[in-house]
Amino acid sequence: MLVLTGRPKTYDMNRLPNIWFHEVTVNPPIMSSKIDAGQTVIEVEFTQFGRKGGAFVHKEFTRRLSDLSTAFHKRFSERFPVDLSVFSERQVNLSKVAVSNLLGGLGYFYGSSLVQSSHSGPEPVNNWPAGLFTATPSRSMFPRGFLWDEGFHGLILARWDPELAMETVGHWLDLMNVNGWIPREQILGSESRSRVPEKFVIQRDSIANPPTLALVVEALIDLLPKFSSAEVARFRQWSLTALPRLHTWYQWFNRTQAGSVPFSYYWKGRDPHEIHQLNPLTLSSGLDDYPRASHPSNTERHLDLRCWMALFARTVARLASLVAQYAQTETGQGHLQKLEEARLLAADYSGWADLLMDMNNLDQLHWSDAAGRYGDYGLHTDTVRLQMPAQSALEEGAEEPKATRVVDKPPIPQLITTSPGYLTLFPLLLRIIPPNSPRLGRLLDDLASEDIWTEHGLRSLSRSSPFYRKSNTKEDLPYWRGAIWINMNYLAVKSLRYYATHSRTPTDVASRANQLAVRLSQNLVRTVLGELERTGYMWEQYDDNTGRGQRGHPFAGWTALVALIISPDAS
Template identity: 40%
Template sequence: MNNIDSFLKEIILGDEARARVPSEFIIQYTNNANPPTFFLTIDYLLKTNQANHLFTLPFIQRLEKWYQWYNRTQSGPIPFTFRWRGRNASSIYELNPKTLTSGLDDYPRASHPTDSERHLDLRCWITLASNVIGKLYSILNNEKTNKYLNYAQLLSNNDLLDQLHWSEQYEMYADYGLHTDYVQLERVLIQKQSPTQQYQQYQQTHVIRQVIQQSDVNYKYVKHFGYVSLFPLMTRILNPQSNKLEKILNDLQNSTLLWTPYGLRSLARSSSLYGMKNTEHDPPYWRGAIWINMNYMVLSALQHYAKISGPYSDKAQHIYKQLRTNLLKNMLHIYNKTGHIWEQYDDKTGNGKGSHPFTGWSSLIVLIMSELYDE
């Protein structure tokens, strides 16, 4: 694996670290990419003029080389679409094949992975990356400035975004792919041949995925409202005048979807996969729990739309205040109760879940307290 690849990937270093990670997560593939979250940091530094002297031509050119690799390896089936690599189309043990490369692991995607998928969150990450590289080149008055800014503007075009990712039927932004909601895990009896006694057969039960209605497996938008649906908001692609922005703001406040007294849950309570195990042994991960990093991005976007002129600025400000208060109150309560900051938080009780003590993305609560966002 070359340095361009490792610039983006989670690398597990050392025997001790490898011993704690399942083998399936250790192997790295040069065509698989992870979310380029470091562009959020670069964008913040650009907006605050804190480190422009550090952005030299060699640095930008190296970043550009990575960007070209990312576009080449993660491009989608048609122009202006993108697809996370690494999904296992032949998996029979997963209710919904994981998309580990997206960072959202078991968040529901198309039920039947194909090369024709279109992933909304990845498209929004590419838009952000294009815009940042364009701004970096503008510091140097480089001729490539317009190339990247124009591409970012094209990806930000709301009409094109709606063409590729807006479902009129479900009234939401969504992934697109070969999909059905009619799947479930069932325990079945499988005949197997003993490896030691060639002609002896034995029976063993396995929990495997069953497609209940094969006729419903078609190319369509994926009807699972959650964090992925919010990416056009979180990356500020939506026009402040857009009625799609109003729809998302209304949905944010809906308790049957993402709203809880403790923060925004990762998957709508009305989703068919809400709180569902992905395998016989894998508990839900991004299927309802509250994640502070994503709530931070939503808060940042709400503050952005509250500050700029538009018909929904007051609504954005109102939701911002409520959401921020809910997150702060709950995290303080759980910290006082347990003495820990947690990886994620339960959407029904507010209790901490997952790894602890956890000062990774959950420490973003400090920035939320100080109202310090990426603008």
């Protein structure tokens, strides 16, 4: 990683810059086996800060590189232990490639987001200039920060180096505005904007994104017993600044994404006037084209957001309890106030978590006895199709007409249960449903059904859905309508391991969850690492029929979660 210390106002001989750039432009020689006289040769020398002696080349460079390589393999075996009776040495080595590529995608970005807000008028304005240290989904295709991706990236960072995870989460929380909103896509500065389609550049302050940073905080808390003393000290310091920001962020969600019924939520930003999409997109959810209510309205209830809010509350409650414990051991001015504030937050968020994890309320809002599954609620019909307008001669320069959605049967308010998949499994994926719930076995039935389960991983959308593998427009090919995504499959493996080992899970259900966890993890590892070996890439998603990688590549973002799937400590 290259780091600049900044431009000093005065030159200090005792504080030298740690990098020097010099650009040389030459005409490249014709490739041959020897260097002819007169050809330009550029020799690069490396130096190490604080190192005495000659240039960092030849044997010295090789020795240092070997030391660092040995240290990497040692750290990996400590942080990602693998049962070699289940997974092969070759698979372990490929998972090292996955983690290495995620780490290589860490970057520092600086600039302003283009923001549209009701507080600043109808025209978008530049946000304040800010820096962001973050991992990226793909260095070549998506070289910037994505809020919902970063929570999954942070799970790997938390295992590899907890301080890295704290640093990246801290940077994201520092991008929060005074109301508690964080832009979901960080397109900082003109260079970043040049890489993004214009329609996606503007960030709107009414639009949310899954609060996946809570997953990282939860992982850090779970890993605390394994932290070194230095890591514990760093976490203690970090938690004091993270807690109030997480509190503010949660309250923003509660104010802006609340539904019309108490304890319900819905993703803002769906367009009720959209006539060219088979099912209006829900980009804010991260699941984009996953089928939801066919006719968006403010009466919708979104199951996934309700589950995210439950997990968020549960995590903030745990963090606040830890901060209260830390405050008890402090002395000095203000420590009693810190203690009282942390205790109040812990009590408040424990209460919120209890309310949002209350099964009677969740069932009342989202469970269908007829279908035997959870789902969204809204104004919906499955009988929709895209139809091209009648053909007529186009005038020169005129745009080609777009297909328009035709509704063959009027929508009615209902629970939407005809499109099972990732969405309908959310109470299981985020471990909202209690281990002893009678609903758990039914969710396992859905997960294991041949319409969702494949030998390559879990489909995003069941084959039984009327939207399975259907394009949303002529240009908008199916995205979350069948393909296998590793981030959601990771959550499934983690949850199955949780229910398999929980003392309150009935024995038969625990046994089944364990069998599914083992089979699913093996299928995913074989798919992701097999494609990495075959193609040289990790992929954005995988075909549900063939297991072949597809769409974005190289994609060393959340696909690198295969390293946590292969490790027993992932649960």
